[in-house]
Amino acid sequence: MPTERPQSVIARYRSLVDAAVRRALDARGDTELYCMMRYHLGFHPAPNGSPPGSGGKHIRGVLCLLACEAVSGETADASPAAAALELLHGFTLLHDDIADRDETRRGAATVWKLWGVGQAIAAGDAMFALANLTLGELTTSTATIANVLLALNEATLRLCEGQASDLAYEGRDELTVDDYLTMIGAKTAALFSAATAIGAEVGGGSLTQIEALRRFGQEIGLAFQVRDDELGLWGEEPELGKAVGSDLRRNKRSLPILCALSLDHPVAERLARSLAAGVGSDVEAADLAAEMEAAGVRTHCAQMAHAHLARALARLDSVPLRDGPAADLRLLARYLIQRRE
Amino acid sequence: MPTERPQSVIARYRSLVDAAVRRALDARGDTELYCMMRYHLGFHPAPNGSPPGSGGKHIRGVLCLLACEAVSGETADASPAAAALELLHGFTLLHDDIADRDETRRGAATVWKLWGVGQAIAAGDAMFALANLTLGELTTSTATIANVLLALNEATLRLCEGQASDLAYEGRDELTVDDYLTMIGAKTAALFSAATAIGAEVGGGSLTQIEALRRFGQEIGLAFQVRDDELGLWGEEPELGKAVGSDLRRNKRSLPILCALSLDHPVAERLARSLAAGVGSDVEAADLAAEMEAAGVRTHCAQMAHAHLARALARLDSVPLRDGPAADLRLLARYLIQRRE
Numbered sequence: 001m002p003t004e005r006p007q008s009v010i011a012r013y014r015s016l017v018d019a020a021v022r023r024a025l026d027a028r029g030d031t032e033l034y035c036m037m038r039y040h041l042g043f044h045p046a047p048n049g050s051p052p053g054s055g056g057k058h059i060r061g062v063l064c065l066l067a068c069e070a071v072s073g074e075t076a077d078a079s080p081a082a083a084a085l086e087l088l089h090g091f092t093l094l095h096d097d098i099a100d101r102d103e104t105r106r107g108a109a110t111v112w113k114l115w116g117v118g119q120a121i122a123a124g125d126a127m128f129a130l131a132n133l134t135l136g137e138l139t140t141s142t143a144t145i146a147n148v149l150l151a152l153n154e155a156t157l158r159l160c161e162g163q164a165s166d167l168a169y170e171g172r173d174e175l176t177v178d179d180y181l182t183m184i185g186a187k188t189a190a191l192f193s194a195a196t197a198i199g200a201e202v203g204g205g206s207l208t209q210i211e212a213l214r215r216f217g218q219e220i221g222l223a224f225q226v227r228d229d230e231l232g233l234w235g236e237e238p239e240l241g242k243a244v245g246s247d248l249r250r251n252k253r254s255l256p257i258l259c260a261l262s263l264d265h266p267v268a269e270r271l272a273r274s275l276a277a278g279v280g281s282d283v284e285a286a287d288l289a290a291e292m293e294a295a296g297v298r299t300h301c302a303q304m305a306h307a308h309l310a311r312a313l314a315r316l317d318s319v320p321l322r323d324g325p326a327a328d329l330r331l332l333a334r335y336l337i338q339r340r341e
Numbered sequence: 342m343p344t345e346r347p348q349s350v351i352a353r354y355r356s357l358v359d360a361a362v363r364r365a366l367d368a369r370g371d372t373e374l375y376c377m378m379r380y381h382l383g384f385h386p387a388p389n390g391s392p393p394g395s396g397g398k399h400i401r402g403v404l405c406l407l408a409c410e411a412v413s414g415e416t417a418d419a420s421p422a423a424a425a426l427e428l429l430h431g432f433t434l435l436h437d438d439i440a441d442r443d444e445t446r447r448g449a450a451t452v453w454k455l456w457g458v459g460q461a462i463a464a465g466d467a468m469f470a471l472a473n474l475t476l477g478e479l480t481t482s483t484a485t486i487a488n489v490l491l492a493l494n495e496a497t498l499r500l501c502e503g504q505a506s507d508l509a510y511e512g513r514d515e516l517t518v519d520d521y522l523t524m525i526g527a528k529t530a531a532l533f534s535a536a537t538a539i540g541a542e543v544g545g546g547s548l549t550q551i552e553a554l555r556r557f558g559q560e561i562g563l564a565f566q567v568r569d570d571e572l573g574l575w576g577e578e579p580e581l582g583k584a585v586g587s588d589l590r591r592n593k594r595s596l597p598i599l600c601a602l603s604l605d606h607p608v609a610e611r612l613a614r615s616l617a618a619g620v621g622s623d624v625e626a627a628d629l630a631a632e633m634e635a636a637g638v639r640t641h642c643a644q645m646a647h648a649h650l651a652r653a654l655a656r657l658d659s660v661p662l663r664d665g666p667a668a669d670l671r672l673l674a675r676y677l678i679q680r681r682e
C-alpha cells in the first residue's frame with residue numbers, strides 16, 4: 001500500500017468535520033450571533049463584506065474521528081463530537097483574540113474588531129453552549145452523552161486555567177520552562193486529549209483504549225504547542241497571518257524565550273536586556289532569533305517536541321487498535337511536529 | 342398556619358444554594374481563576390483587599406429547589422442543579438459587566454476592573470464550564486444528567502441570543518415593545534424557566550409537571566425583568582448600586598422608555614428629543630422619569646408585570662403539586678413583582 005501524505009489524510013477527515021460543524025450551525029438561527037460564528041469559522045463573509053479567514057485545519061476534530069475509527073467505531077458515530085470540539089476550540093480563539101487585542105486571525109479581521117467586544121464575548125459564549133448542545137446529537141447511550149459532556153467541560157475548565165496562567169505570565173521574569181509546560185498542558189493539551197478520549201469513547205472503545213488514546217492526545221498536544229512556539233520565532237512568515245517574532249516584541253514568554261533565558265550563554269543576558277528594554281523592531285527580533293538559533297535553542301525545542309512525540313507513539317503501541325486509523329494517527333502525530341505553518 | 346414572609350422563604354433556601362455553590366468551588370483549585378469567581382460571587386475579598394459585593398439573592402437557585410420540592414423531590418436532590426444555575430447566572434453577569442463597561446456591581450468593583458478584560462473573560466468561561474460540571478454531581482440517572490446538561494446549555498444559548506440583541510438594540514430608534522419582550526424572553530426568562538424545569542426534572546416530576554413549572558418560570562422571568570426595568574427608573578437608589586435613571590443616561594431602551602416613546606402624549610416627543618440630544622444630568626433624568634410616571638407609564642409597566650404573574654400562577658394551578666412548596670412558589674412570584682430592590 002503506498003503511503004498517503006499527512007496533508008491528504010487531514011484533508012479527507014477535515015471535510016467531514018467541516019460538514020458536521022456546518023450542520024450544527026444550520027440547525028440554529030440566522031441572527032447576528034450566528035453570523036459572527038459563521039464568519040469566525042471561515043464559512044461566511046461579515047455583513048460589511050469582510051472576507052473570513054481560512055477556518056483552520058480542524059486538527060482536534062480530525063483526531064476525534066480517527067480515534068473513533070481506531071477503536072473500530074464509524075466516523076458517523078463521532079461526527080457530532082468532532083463538531084463540538086471544533087466549536088469549542090473556535091470559542092476559545094474568539095475569546096483569546098479579545099484578551100490579546102489581536103486585530104487579525106488567519107488573515108482576517110477578528111470578531112471583536114468587526115462587531116465590538118461585547119458582541120464578540122456573546123458569540124464565544126454561544127459557541128461554547130452550542131458545542132455542548134451538539135453532543136446531544138450523538139446516537140450513543142445517554143450515559144455516554146453525559147460522560148462526554150462532562151469530559152468536554154472538564155477540558156474547558158483546564159483550558160481556562162491555562163489561559164488565566166498564560167495571561168498572568170506575560171512579562172514575568174521568574175517564569176521557568178516547568179511553569180510553561182504546566183500552562184500548555186492545560187491551555188493546549190487538555191483539548192487534544194479530550195478529542196482523542198471522546199472519539200474513543202463514542203467509538204465504543206474499552207477503558208484501556210480510551211485511556212491510551214487520551215494520553216496520546218495529551219502528548220501530541222504538548223508536541224504541537226512546542227512546535228507552534230518554535231514556528232512563532234523561526235517559521236516562515238505566513239501569508240497575512242501572525243508575524244514571526246511577535247512573541248519577542250510582546251514579551252510573551254514562549255518556550256524558545258524561556259529556554260534561551262535559562263542558558264549559561266551570552267545570548268541569555270542579551271535577550272533579557274532586550275526584553276526589559278522592549279524589542280522595538282522586526283530587525284531586532286530577527287537578530288535575536290538568529291542568535292538564539294546559533295546558541296542551540298531551536299534544536300533543543302525540536303528535541304522536546306520529539307520526546308513528546310515518542311511518548312505519544314508509545315501510548316498508541318500499548319493497546320490493540322485498528323491498523324489503518326492507527327497508522328493515520330501516527331502519520332498525523334509526526335506531521336504536527338514537522339509542519340511549517 | 343401563619344403566613345411566612347417571602348424574604349424568610351428566600352433566606353431559608355438561599356442558604357442551601359449558597360452552600361452548594363461554595364461546595365462546587367471548594368472541590369476545585371485555589372488559583373487566580375477561582376479567586377476571581379469567589380470574589381464575583383461575594384465569597385471572598387480580592388487579593389488587593391477590595392471587599393466583594395453582596396452575592397445576590399440566588400433567586401434562580403431558590404426556584405430550582407422549590408420546583409424540586411413541589412413535585413415531591415428533596416432539596417438535596419436538586420442542590421447541585423441549584424448551584425449550577427447560580428454559577429451560570431454569575432458567569433453571564435461577569436461577561437455582561439465587560440460588555441457594558443460597568444465598573445461596579447452590587448457595590449463592589451467588577452472583576453474586569455480589578456483583573457483586566459482578558460482574565461475576566463477567562464473567569465466567566467470557567468464559571469460556565471464549572472456550572473456544567475456541577476450537574477455531574479447529581480445523584481439521578483445518567484439520562485437525567487444528560488437531559489439537564491442539555492437544558493442548561495439550551496437556556497444559555499437563548500441567553501446569549503438575548504444578550505446579542507440587547508447590545509444591538511442600544512440607541513436604535515425603531516425598537517418596539519414586542520422586540521423588547523422577545524429580547525427579555527431570551528435574556529432573562531430562559532434561565533428562570535430552565536431553573537424551574539430542571540428542579541422539577543431532578544425531583545422526579547411528570548412531564549406535565551415539568552412543563553407547567555417550566556412555563557411558570559418563563560412567566561415570572563418576564564415579570565421579574567419588567568419589574569427590574571421599572572425599578573431602574575423609579576426605584577429607590579440602592580446603596581452604592583446601579584444608579585436610578587442610568588438607562589436614560591445611557592440611552593438603553595428599557596420597557597418604560599419604549600412604552601413612553603409609543604404613547605400619543607407630549608412626553609413621547611420630549612423623551613425622544615432628550616434621548617437624541619443625550620440625557621446629560623441626574624436632574625434631567627429625574628424630571629423625565631416624573632413626567633413619564635405622570636403620563637401613566639409606570640402604572641402600565643406594573644400592569645404588564647401583573648399580567649405575567651397571573652399567567653404564571655395559572656400554570657401552577659394547572660397541575661397537582663405538593664401544597665407547601667407550591668404556596669412558597671406563589672409567594673415568591675408575587676414578591677418578585679413587588680420587591681423594592
